[in-house]
Amino acid sequence: MDGLPGEPTVEDRIRKRAYELWESDGSPEGRADDYWARAEAQIQAEGEAGDAEPAAAADQSGKGRRAAEAIGDEGAEVPDNTSGSR
Numbered sequence: 001m002d003g004l005p006g007e008p009t010v011e012d013r014i015r016k017r018a019y020e021l022w023e024s025d026g027s028p029e030g031r032a033d034d035y036w037a038r039a040e041a042q043i044q045a046e047g048e049a050g051d052a053e054p055a056a057a058a059d060q061s062g063k064g065r066r067a068a069e070a071i072g073d074e075g076a077e078v079p080d081n082t083s084g085s086r
Contacts, residue, residue, distance in 0.1 A: 014039045 008016070017039035022028070025035075 010043060014043050017042060 014036065018032075018035040021038055022031075022035045
């Protein structure tokens with residue numbers, strides 16, 4: 001069970017990627033297994049790298065605040081780390 005109804009399965013994603021790779025190489029005959037293997041490796045690598053679909057219930061409530069802190073937004077509450085204690 002790789003996804004909800006209507007969502008592409010891992011096999012669907014591999015099939016699509018293999019077709020794209022095959023087309024980009026000029027659609028050579030007799031190499032379907034090669035393109036499938038390449039596509040499968042790419043999809044698996046994306047999943048291992050965390051590039052797979054994000055979790056549906058991921059809490060992103062503090063995302064805006066962290067982004068504001070990173071750019072030094074004056075309206076964001078940034079902890080004072082200049083107390084000198086290390």
